[in-house]
Amino acid sequence: RKEVEQDPGPFNVPEGATVAFNCTYSNSASQSFFWYRQDCRKEPKLLMSVYSSGNEDGRFTAQLNRASQYISLLIRDSKLSDSATYLCVGVYSGGGADGLTFGKGTHLIIQP
Amino acid sequence: NAGVMQNPRHLVRRRGQEARLRCSPMKGHSHVYWYRQLPEEGLKFMVYLQKENIIDESGMPKERFSAEFPKEGPSILRIQQVVRGDSAAYFCASSPLERIPGELFFGEGSRLTVL
Secondary structure, X not given: OOOEEEOOOOEEEEOOOOEEEEEEEOOOXXXXXXXXXXXXXXXXXXXXXXXXXXXXXXXXXXXXXXOOOEEEEEEOOOOHHHOEEEEEEEEOOOOHXXXXXXXXXXXXXXXX | OOOOEEEOOEEEEOOOOOEEEEEEOOOOEEEEEEEEEOOOOOEEEXXXXXXXXXXXXXXXXXXXXXXXXXXXXOEEXXXXXXXXXXXXXXXXXXXXXXXXXXXXXXXXXXXXXEO
């Protein structure tokens, strides 16, 4: 049973456009969520935390919808450098390594 | 740059050999995590260690795999008698003692290829 699911994509988006993708989770006990970014053949890097009240950091906005059990990531005015795989991470008690569960990632390609 | 250091970055082994992957956490971090990532797959948790202690090894295969984090020196992930299916990227992450669950700092990974 998958705890965190993401559309693998790829999402092909023209530069300057707004793009959004979701991540659904099955464990309602999940306590917190994060978005990580992973460039090709590189390590994952923390992008931002996700709170019920939402979280905005520059062009990036993350939202949590507990009723529907999904989180979202919105990228405005996309840049070529935004091309990467975005990993959704759920944290829940009782799981391994502090309960982190990684999604398989959504592949985003920003086209010039 | 005192980030998480992993070595070797690339390792090639023949079937049946041993692979040893090393990880030095960020300065001041006392928690180490090992993850495996297969091509087109997500990160899979393997083991969580503190100095001289294995806290959670629920993601480790029962055979051939072991991990340690000694009092001195780096954490080591050891794979004995490697098979082709062990080919993957192995990422180490660390976090401080007063950690925020979910906030991990990853090394650049060690890519193991088994011939």
